[in-house]
Amino acid sequence: MRSKDRISYFYDGDAGNVYFGPNHPMKPHRLCMTHHLVLSYDLHKKMEIYRPHKAYPVELAQFHSADYVEFLQRINPDTQHLFPEEMAKFKLGEDCPVFDDMFEFCQIYAGGTIDAARRLNNQLCDIAINWAGGLHHAKKCEASGFCYINDLVLGILELLKYHARVLYIDIDVHHGDGVEEAFYFTDRVMTVSFHKYGNLFFPGSGDVKEIGEQEGKFYAINIPLKDGIDDTSFTRLFKTIISKVVETYQPGVIVLQCGADSLAGDRLGCFNLSIDGHAECVRFVKKFGLPLLVTGGGGYTKENVARCWTVETGVLLDTELPNEIPDNEYIKYFAPECSLRIPTAHIENFNSKSYLGTIKMQVLENLRCIQHAPSVQMQEVPPDFYIPDFDEDEKNPDERIDQHTQDKHIQRDDEYYEGDNDNDHHMDDV
Template sequence: MRSKDRISYFYDGDVGSVYFGPNHPMKPHRLCMTHHLVLSYDLHKKMEIYRPHKAYPVELAQFHSADYVEFLHRITPDTQHLFSTELAKYNLGEDCPVFDNLFEFCQIYAGGTIDAARRLNNQLCDIAINWAGGLHHAKKCEASGFCYINDLVLGILELLKYHARVLYIDIDVHHGDGVEEAFYFTDRVMTVSFHKYGDLFFPGTGDAKEVGEKEGKYYAINVPLKDGIDDTSFTRLFKTIISKVVETYQPGVIVLQCGADSLAGDRLGCFNLSIDGHSECVRFVKRFNLPLLVTGGGGYTKENVARCWTVETGVLLDTELPNALVQCCCGNLPCDLVVMGSNPENYLSVCGENLNSKSYLTTIKMQVMENLRCIQHAPSVQMQEVPPDFYIPDFDEDEQNPDERNDQHTQDKHIQRDDEYYEGDNDNDHMDVA
C-alpha cells in the first residue's frame, strides 16, 4: 500500500465556457459546476492543481490525421458554410456542431489528459484527474458522439512510452468505441468497456464478440448491458471482471473513463446507477495501487454529473464527503447542489426496471472469462528509447503580426480569475458549506 497518494488535478475554466448550442445535450458548464463543488468541499487543498497546456496541433496529430486537425483549427461558425464537403467528410454537424473556440476547447481538454499522462510517467503523482477529458468516441479522421479529439487515445500513447501494458476501463453508458478501435490490433493496450448495447443505441458497437484482431485478439473486452442495471448488479460484475483482468493482464498503469451518463436519471442514459454505485467502481480500481489516470466523459444531467465527479474526487483523495448543502453559483446560474450519501433515490430518478437477468449477466461474465483464458500470460514488449514529451512548433514571434499576437482574446487568456482554482477572499461567500 502507498502511504499517501499524490494527486494531480487539471482544470482550466475556459473549457466550461464553450456552448454547443441551445438544444444540444452536451453542456461543458458541468465542468465549472464540478470545480466549484471541489472548491466548496476544500478538496483542492489536498491535491496539486494545474492549468493544462493547450495541446499543439502536432501533438493532436500523434493520433488524428493532420488534415483533420488542420480543419478543426480552421473552421469557425462564420466560415462553416464554405466547407460543406469537409463538414460531411469529418462528420461535423448536428451531433458535433461547429461553435466558437472549438479548437481551443479541444486543445485544453486534450492537453489536460496528455499532461496527466506525463506526470504519471515521470512519477510526479500517483493519480491524475482531468474531468474535462474522456471524449472516447472521436476517431482518427472524424468527430463522433459530441467528441472531436480523442484525448484518451493521446493520453494512452503517452503512457505507452514508459509502460509496456496499459489497461483502459470505461464505465460510460456508451461504448468506448474510439479508444477500442485505436488499439484493436495491439496487445499493449487492453480496453474494457461496460455499456448499454442494443436497440440501435449509440454508437451501435460493443458486442461481447468484439474481442480484437491479430496481435490484439482477446485484448478488447466488451460488457454489453441492458436498460436499468442497478448498483448491485453493476458493481458485482465490474469487480469480478476487473479483478480477473488485472490479474491476467498485469498492467503498469490504468486509465479510467468515468462517464456519468450511466447514472440514473441521465438525459441520454438508461441505467440506474446511483452516485454511490458509480463511485464504488472508482474506489475499487484505486485499490490496485497502480498509477491511475481518471477522466470524465458523458453525462447530460449536469447537476448529477457535478455531484458524481466531486464525490469521486473525494474517493480518490480518501475523503468522505458529508451530506451537506452547497450553494454553488456557477456563472449566472445559481444552483443548490447536494452531495448525498446512501440515499440516491432522493435526487436520482429511476429509469425503469432492471432488464439484466441473473442468467444474462452470468452468460456475459462467462464469455469474458473464457476470452481472458485465451491470454496465456501478460504480453511483454521490447521498450525503445523514450521519445521526447513536448512537441514545440517552430515559429518566430517577431515575424508574427503584432495585432494578431496581442489581440484582446489572447490578452484575456493571461488573466487568471480569482475563483478559477481557489476560493477568493471577497467574492466566494456563496461557496461556503452550510
C-alpha cells in the same frame, strides 16, 4: 499501498464556458459546476491544481489525421456553410456542431489528459484527474458522438512511452468505441468497456464478441448490458472482471473513463446506478495502487454529473464528503434538497442473473486465452513532445503577444490555485 496519494487535478474555466448550441445535450457548463463543488468541499486543498496547456495541433496529430485537425482549427460557425464536403467528410453537423471556440475547447480538454499522462510518466503524481476529458467516440479522421478530439487515445499514446501495458476501463453508458478502435490491433493496450448495447443505442457497437484482432486479439473486452442495471449487479460484475483483468494483464498504469451518463435519471442514459455505485468502481480501481489517470466523459443531467465527479474526487482523495452541499456559486442547481446523493429510479432491471452470468463466463473465457501478460519489447523512450521555445529577446516587440501567452501570467478570478508558488501550478511547459 502508498500512505498518501499525490493527486494532480486539471482545470481550465474556459472549457466550461463553451456552448454547443440550443437543445444540444452536451453542456460543458457541468465542468464549472463540478469545479465549484470541489472547491466548496475544500478538496482543492488536498491536491495540486493545474491549468492544462492547450494541446498544439502537432500533438493532436499524434493520433488524428493532419487534415482533420487543420479543418477543426480553421472552421467556425460563420464559415461552415462554405465547406459542405469537408463538413460531411469529417462528420461535423448535427451531433457534433461547429460552435464558437470549438478548437480551443478541444485543445484544453486534450491538453489536460496529455499533461495528466506526462505527470504520471514522470512520477510527479500517483493519480491525475481531468474531468473535462474522456471524449471517447472521436475517430482518427472524424468527429462522433459529441466528441471531436480523442483525448484518451492521446493520453494513452503518452503513457505507452513509459509503460509496456496500459489498461483502459470505461464505465460510460455508451461503448468506448473510439479508444477500442485505436488499439484494436495491439496487445499494448487492453480496453474494457461496460455499456448499454443494442442496435438502436449509440454507437451500436460493443458486442461481447468484439475482442480485438491480430496482435490485439483478446485485448478488447466488451460487457454489453441492458436497461436498468443497478448498483449491485453492476459493481459485482465490474469487480469480478476488473480483478481478473488486472491479474492476467498486469498493466503498468490504468486509465479510467468515468462517464456519468450511466447514472440513474440521465437525460440520455438508461442505467439505474446511484452515485455511490458509480463511485464504488472508482474506489475499487484505486485499490490496485497503480498509477491512475481519471477522466470524465458523458453525462447529460448536469447537476448529477457535478455531484458524481465531486464524490469521485473525494474517493480518490480518501475523503468522505458530507451529504449536505456547502454554499457555492451554483447552489441553486442543487436545490431544493441541496444534497450530494441522488435517488435511483424505480425501473426494471432487464439484466437477468443468467444474462449477466453468461456475459461474465464469455469474458473470463476470453481472458483465459491470454496465457500471461504479453512480453513487450520496450524501445528507447521517445521524448515528451518537443515544443519549440521562443527566446523573448528575439521576439519582435511590436508583435502583439497572443492571448494564451498573456493568460500564462494571469491568475483568473474564478479559479483557485493553492499557495504562493502559483507559477509552478501553471503547467504550460510540461
